[in-house]
Amino acid sequence: MITQLSLKNFKCFKSSDIKIAPLTVLAGINSVGKSTVIESMLLLRESKMKSESRDIPLFNLRLNNQYMHLGTGMDVLCDFSDNDEIGIQLYDTYNTEMVFDGAWLVGRDNPSSVLEPIDIHQRKEEMGIFEKSALFAKNNHQYIDFSFISADRLGPRSRFEVPDESVEINHNIGNKGEYAAFYFDYMHSKKIPIAEIAESEEADDIGSQVNKWMGHISPGYKIHTHVERDMDAVQLSYVKKNGAKDRRSSNVGFGLTYTFPIVIALLTVRRGGLVLLENPEAHLHPKAQSMIGDLIARVVQNGVQVILETHSDHIINGIRVAIKEKRLVSDKLLINFFSEPQENVSDPVVTEIHANNEGKLNEWPQDFMSEWEDNLFKLI
Template sequence: MITRLTLVNFKAFPRLELPLGPLTLLTGLNSSGKSSVLQALALLRQSFENARSTGAVAGLLLNGELVELGTARDVLHDDFGPADDLLDSDAPVVGLVIEAGESIRFVALYDSEEPDEDVMQASVSSELPQFLDTPFQYLHADRITPAVTYPRSRQVAIDRGFLGVRGEHTVNYLRHFAEREVPDGPLRHPDAPSPQLLDQTVAWMQELCPGVNLQASAVEGTDFVRLSYGFGGTAGINATRRRRPTNVGFGLTYALPIVVACLSATPESLILLENPEAHLHPKGQSRMAALISAAAATGAQMVVETHSDHVLNGVRLAVKRGALQPDDAVIHFFRGNGSGAEVITPRVDKDGMLAQWPEGFFDEWENSLDQLLD
C-alpha cells in the first residue's frame, strides 16, 4: 500500500507531500490540484506498463490509455525549483516519490530544447514498486453515458480485468464474470440472493434505485455487448419490460462502473475514482460512500476525488459504525492560497467527527442558511 506520495515540480505543485491511507478523499476547490494526485499515480502506471510491454526505455509517457497530460511543458510547474534531493542536475526535473514500504523515486528530466515532447526521460531509484503490478482501476469523471451498446474486448475486460477509464468495458466485464463470487466480508450485500458478482451488483445498485435489476448480454455477430434495466414493477413500470439505458437516465449507467470496480476489488487493488457521486441523489451518494468504504475495509486502496459532502459524511459514518478505522480514512482539503495550492488534512476520530473544519470546507450549506436567516 502507498503511504505517501510526493510531487516535485509537477503541474500545480512545486512540492507536495501527501499521506495516503486505505481510503483517501481528495476534496476542495476546482483547479486546486486534486486531479494531479490521481494523474501522478496513473502516469506512473501508464509509463512503466508501456515500457514493459514495448521494451522501450523507461520514461514518463504523458499521453496514453490512462491520462493525457500534453507535453513536458504542460507538466513542469511554472515556477519550478531545485530538486537536489532527487537528482544532482542543473536541468529542471519533475519528481514523483512513492512510499510503499520503501521510498521509490521517479525523476524525469525536462529538456528545454524539446519542451513539446510527450515522453520525458526518467530514472528510477530502485526496483519498481509492487503497486505497478497490482490490480488497478482508474475511472475518470467523464464516464460512460447511456448507450444502446458497449464494446466487447476480451483483451481489456477479461484478460486484463480493466474496466476502462470511462468504464466503457464494465458491461462486458460484468457479462463475463457474472458468476464470480464476491468474497464474504464488508463488500457482500446481505440482501443479494447470492454472492455472485451480478447479484451483488444489482443489490448495490438497488441502494441507488430501489427495484432495479440488470442484464448484460453479447450482441451475436458483433463486437458489442448490450445492457438493459428492469424495475421489478416499482414506480408504476411494467416489470416484464426491459429498458435500454438511453431510456433510463444518466445516474444508473454513470454509477455502474464505480459499483463494479468496488465489488471487484481485492486486497492488493489500487482504485482511483473521480467524482463517484456524479448524477446521484444525496442518499445514493451516501450509499456509494458506504460501498467505497467497504472496498477499503477489504484491503483495497481507494483514492477518491469528490465534491460531495454526502460522500464525506458517508465515510465519516463508516468510521463511526466501525466499518473503517479512523486512521484508515485520510481526508485532504485543497484550496488556493494566492500563490498556488495548500492542503489541509482534517483528522477523523472514532466517532466520525473531524478535528478541524477549515474555512471553505463543505460549509456552503451553513453560509447559505445564514444568509436566508439574516
C-alpha cells in the first residue's frame, strides 16, 4: 500500500510530504491541492504504463493523458520553485518499503507536455515498486487491482460504450464510468472477490450485491443491462419493484447512474487493490452519502486501499460510524485537511486528522465540517 507521497515544485506544492493511510480522505476548501495529490499518482501510473522502457525506473512524464490534460511543464511548475525540476517521490509497502524517487526537467525555452527524466541515482527497490504496487497494476487478474473514478462521470444516457479490450485483458470500469454497464453485464454472475463485505441476506454474486447497495440509494430499483454487440453499445435501465416495465437511465435520477461505477469498483476490487475516488457524494442525498462512506470502510477493513477526495460531511461521518460500530479499525483512517498556506509559506497547510475507536476525531481545524453548526448558531 502507498504510505507517503512527496511533491516538489508540482503545481501548488513547492515541497510537501503527504502521509497516506489504507483509507485516506482528502478534504478541505477548493483549489488547495487535494486534486493535485490524486493527479500526481495518476500521472506516475499513466506515464510509466506508456513508457517504452518498461525495464528501467526512468520514464517521461506525460502531462496530457487519459486521466488529465495539464498543459505544458510551465503550467504545472510551482510559482515559487527555485529551479526547473519537478519531483515526485512515492513510498509503497509490500512486505518491505519500496521507494520511487523521480525528477523531471521543465523546458522554459521549449515548453512541452512531455517532460524528460533527470538522470539521478536510482535505488534498486524502485524496480519492485512497479511490479508490486497496485498503482501500476495492469488489471489482468480475475478482478480489479486498480480503479480511478473521476468526479466528471457520465450521467444517464440511452447507451454506454463497450471497451476495446476484453475484460480478461483489462478489468476496466472507465475513468468516467463509461464501461460500468458493460462490466456489470459481464461480471454480474461472478462472486464478489471479498466475501466479508457481502450483505448476508443476499447471494454473494456481484449482481446481487451491487443491487443491494444501490437499493440503499433508491429503494426498490434493480439494474438491468443489455449488450448490443452489433452496435458496440450497452443499454442500462432500472427495474422498479412491481413495475410494469424497465425505465431508461435517462428517466431516473442522476444519483443512481453517477454512483453505479463507484459501487461496482468497490465491490469488484480484490484484496491488495487500490481505488481512487473523486467526489463520490455527487448527486446523492445525505443518507446515501453515509452509505457510501460505510461501504468504503468495509472494503478498506478487508485489505483494499482507498484514497478519496470529498467535500461531504456525510461520507466522513459514515466512515466514523463504521469505526464506532467495529466495521473499520480506527488506525486505518487518515483525514488530510488542506487549507490556505500560512504567511510567507508557499505550500498548503495539511492537517492530519485521526479517529479513536469511538470515531471521534483528534483535530478540528478551521472550516473542517463546521458549516452546519455555524449556520445553526446563526439561525438560533
